[in-house]
Amino acid sequence: MSSIHAMNIRSIDLNLVIALAALLEERSVSRAALRIGRSQPATSSALARLREIFGDPLLVREGRGYRLSPRAEEIRVHAAQALAALKATFQDSIAFDPAGAEMEIRVAASDYLAAVLLPPLMAALSCSAPGIDLRVVAADRRSAISLLKEGAVDLSLAVAGEGAPDVLNRPLFDEGFVMVTRPGHPYHDGPPTAERFAGFPALLVSQTGDGAGVVDDCLSRMGLKRRVALTVAHFLLAPQLVTDSDLVLVIGRRVAEAARAQLGLTVSALPFPMPGFTARMYWHGSTASYPPLVWLRQIVAGLDVGLPEPPASS
Known part of the structure; x- marks a missing residue:
C-alpha cells in the first residue's frame, strides 16, 4: 500500500490541495506561488511535503523548467476537481458580493466568440464587479471541453455540441x-x-x-x-x-x-443554403453551485450580443 493510501486523510493540510493544484497546472514553483498568494519558499516546502506524501517527484526538472511526472499527469485532473469542490463547499454558505469580490476567473474561448462576447462582458464587469479579473485562453471545439475537464479553466465559450457527461452547457445565441x-x-x-x-x-x-x-x-x-x-x-x-x-x-x-x-x-447573403451554428457556454459539473461562477454564468447568459438584420442578396 502506498504512503498516500496508508495516511489518515485528516492529517493532510487542505492548503496542500491548493498548492498541489497550482503546481501541477503551472509546472513552476514561482508561478504557483503567485497564483495562490504564498511565498516561493513556502510553496517549495509544500512541494517537498507533497513529494513525501506521494512518494513521487511530481515536478521533474527539464532544462530551465519542469515537466510533470507520470504520476503527476495521472492526478492533475483529480487535484483540479478536488480544489473546485472545496471552493464550492465552503463558498456556498457565504453570500457572494460581486461588487466587493477580488478574484481571477479563467475562461477559454475561440477568437470568434471572444470577439462577440468579451466587449459586452467586460462592460458588465466594470460596472458590477470591478475587482474580478478574467484570464482568457484560446480554445477550439475540442480543447474547450478538455480544459474544463482538466480544471484548467472555469468557463468555456465555444461551439462544441453538447459537450461531455460531466460538462454542462447553455446555448447563448444562434449564428448564420x-x-x-x-x-x-x-x-x-x-x-x-x-x-x-x-x-x-x-x-x-x-x-x-x-x-x-x-x-x-x-x-x-x-x-x-x-x-x-x-x-x-x-x-x-x-x-x-x-x-x-x-x-x-x-x-x-x-x-x-x-x-x-x-x-x-x-x-x-450566400447564394446557397448553409447551416449555421449555436454558440454555447460550458462549465464543469463540479462548479455548478459555486456562487461566483453561478453569478458569472448569469451575466454571460444575459449579454446583449445583438441580432443584425440578414444581408440582402446581391
Whole structure:
C-alpha cells in the first residue's frame, strides 16, 4: 500500500490541495506561488511535503523548467476537481458580493466568440464587479471541453455540441454565415449564383490548416468545387485580408457586420443554403453551485450580443 493510501486523510493540510493544484497546472514553483498568494519558499516546502506524501517527484526538472511526472499527469485532473469542490463547499454558505469580490476567473474561448462576447462582458464587469479579473485562453471545439475537464479553466465559450457527461452547457445565441468581399468585387457584377461564387478564390478560417470546410461540403453536394487560396487560423484576421484582394470569405454574421463597419467591406447573403451554428457556454459539473461562477454564468447568459438584420442578396 502506498504512503498516500496508508495516511489518515485528516492529517493532510487542505492548503496542500491548493498548492498541489497550482503546481501541477503551472509546472513552476514561482508561478504557483503567485497564483495562490504564498511565498516561493513556502510553496517549495509544500512541494517537498507533497513529494513525501506521494512518494513521487511530481515536478521533474527539464532544462530551465519542469515537466510533470507520470504520476503527476495521472492526478492533475483529480487535484483540479478536488480544489473546485472545496471552493464550492465552503463558498456556498457565504453570500457572494460581486461588487466587493477580488478574484481571477479563467475562461477559454475561440477568437470568434471572444470577439462577440468579451466587449459586452467586460462592460458588465466594470460596472458590477470591478475587482474580478478574467484570464482568457484560446480554445477550439475540442480543447474547450478538455480544459474544463482538466480544471484548467472555469468557463468555456465555444461551439462544441453538447459537450461531455460531466460538462454542462447553455446555448447563448444562434449564428448564420454570410459572404464577405471587398467593395466592387467582380462577384457582384453578375447574378448571385453558387457557380459564380465557386469561381473566385476563397479565404478559409481553419484552426487546423485544413483546406476544406463546411462551405466546401455544401458546394460538393451541388457538384461544385472552389479553390481555397488561403487559410488562416484566426477569424479576426480574415476580414483584413479581403480588403485588397478578390478573395471571398464566408464568416459568421456578427463578426462580418463588425468588419463591414470597421473596414467598409461588403456583406452579402450566400447564394446557397448553409447551416449555421449555436454558440454555447460550458462549465464543469463540479462548479455548478459555486456562487461566483453561478453569478458569472448569469451575466454571460444575459449579454446583449445583438441580432443584425440578414444581408440582402446581391
